[in-house]
Amino acid sequence: MSARYARRADPHMRLCFLNPFGTPAYDQLIREVLEPTLRTGTSLEIRHLDTRPENIDYFAAKHLVETDIMKAGLQAERDGFDAFIIGCCYDPALTQTRELLSIPVVGPLEASTAFARPFGHRYAIVTDHHKAVPELEDRLRVYGQDANCRAVTSVGWFVDKMILDTAAVAEDAYQASRKVMAETGAETVIIGCTIVSACFEKAALTDPRLQQLSVINPNLIAVKQAEVLAELAAQGQYRISRTAYYQPLSAHDPAQDEELRTVLTTAASPGTEASE
Template sequence: MRICFLNPFGTDKYDGIIKEVLSSSLRDGTELEVWHLTDGPRNLDYFAPKQVVQVEILKAAKAAEEAGFDAFVIGCLYDPALTEVRELVNIPVIGPLESSAALARMFGHRYAIVTDHHKAVPEIKDRIRIYGSDANCLSVESVGWFVDDMIEDPMSVADETYQHVQDIMSRTGAETVLIGCTIVSACYELAYLRGNKKLGELSVINPNLIAVKTAEMFADMNKAGQYRISRAGYYQNLQDHDPVEAADVAPYFQTKLPVIAERTK
């Protein structure tokens, strides 16, 4: 099984940490390739650059499908371009927020989200509402870090996130906490793997791992002929509606393969 995990950033700065925190949790036979974007903005913290990034995500997803990957993970808690990518390609496409919110009840009755910075809070609240999970989400708050700074001091990010998780549980009654963005969660898990075992005492949801494990499951389902995504409406492909128009727009989604920064089995 081959899974492509796309860091939707125009930099390779975050590829290594994602590989390190996920490699030990892959099942035998799963190959994970961590990609990053080679065109477009470095980050998608703000709405305007995110629109440019989403176009590049579409191109990367198409490239991954053509390269024979069994599933595609969009490695950002915004789930950028998730609906659009599912419309475009036929392999399973997983968003970390959608998959984690869907499974949150299995970790605790109600949950909270600790994200990276203030700009992310309303964006994630909006997405949780779209996913129909807002009734069980008690709060969305930020730990106060931007992604460029996190990678320079992941241990401090992990420690501050641990403190914030304890605080939000105490104040809201949340039984479990979804840690996002994906890089905040990666910092947290990196600190845990490197010996800070107190971090494992709290009920936290790791969206990177949830997304990859969901990708493994859906890839299995697809191979068994059980990934029966509806193309009747929401995810209808343009090809089914107008093949001529689909051929006209297809060149917009073609690109060279993104840099394969890290590969692990």
């Protein structure tokens, strides 16, 4: 067997899912809804940031947290993971981390919008609160995925309150999804907050109403894209272009790249494993 395909003999795949919030509060919820969906041989480790600010719904705070996401991504690569998932639909630091890492890096919104068409021709996004709506609209334009998006709306919850009543969040997401589909003609809905989606999927395990609605779970889509890209990488088929958009600093100035990586790795990694 050639070295190019040597990994095929080992079906085990390790994925790192980072909750980019400075709290472990959401780790168990994400684990509950994702672990049953994994392929045989795939292991998923949930990590969170151990930094402040905890809330990344505001641009200044998110900008600070993005540095710690890059640090956590570099740590995940050093720890031997096959792919790194940034568990927030803002896709914070996605481009920067993808530029830095050799392993695949996945953002839930990018993955979900790219995969929406098999679920329905026209889609809508139901996010968490009013602050996120324009942010996701901007993301759609960057990704070139806005043409078939009929609306971006919200359920009116901030992330730090969701864990206190996941059933209420799920019900609000269900009602908001039905409403936007009826009003806009959207055929499917991306529940475009990872925590809102996790609340919805947890409730859907026992609620047939939720099971019948065409929704896209960005947590699941991100994990499935990570599995596919990691498998492609193992086969030598993940040939990310490094000529322009994702060209690393090392291609321009290796000394500056080394300096950058030193800055991002000298401090202890903010990525913290979730407790079982």
